[in-house]
Amino acid sequence: MTALAQHLAREGSLPGRGAVERLPDGAEHRTGVWLANQRQRRDRLDAAQLETLANLGIHRADT
Structure with a gap:
């Protein structure tokens, strides 16, 4: 999740x-x-795990 957080901080969008x-x-x-x-x-x-993803802005409805 560190890599995802790092990407979000730098790019502002999902990879x-x-x-x-x-x-x-x-x-x-x-x-x-x-x-x-x-x-x-x-x-x-x-x-x-779901809560951590949600904290990064990835919710159940995201596809």
């Missing part, structure tokens, strides 16, 4: 599927693919 985010430790994170997976698997996320 596209091909977005790759470089984290402060130098690691790369395929943020766009990760977000697509979260959306597809939303029914399997627990309440804390």
Whole structure:
């Protein structure tokens, strides 16, 4: 979620599927693919995970 928060802070919008985010430790994170997976698997996320996504502006109705 750090990569998503970093992308949102810099770009102000959700990443596209091909977005790759470089984290402060130098690691790369395929943020766009990760977000697509979260959306597809939303029914399997627990309440804390859903709340964290909601805090980042990604709600159940987002597609």
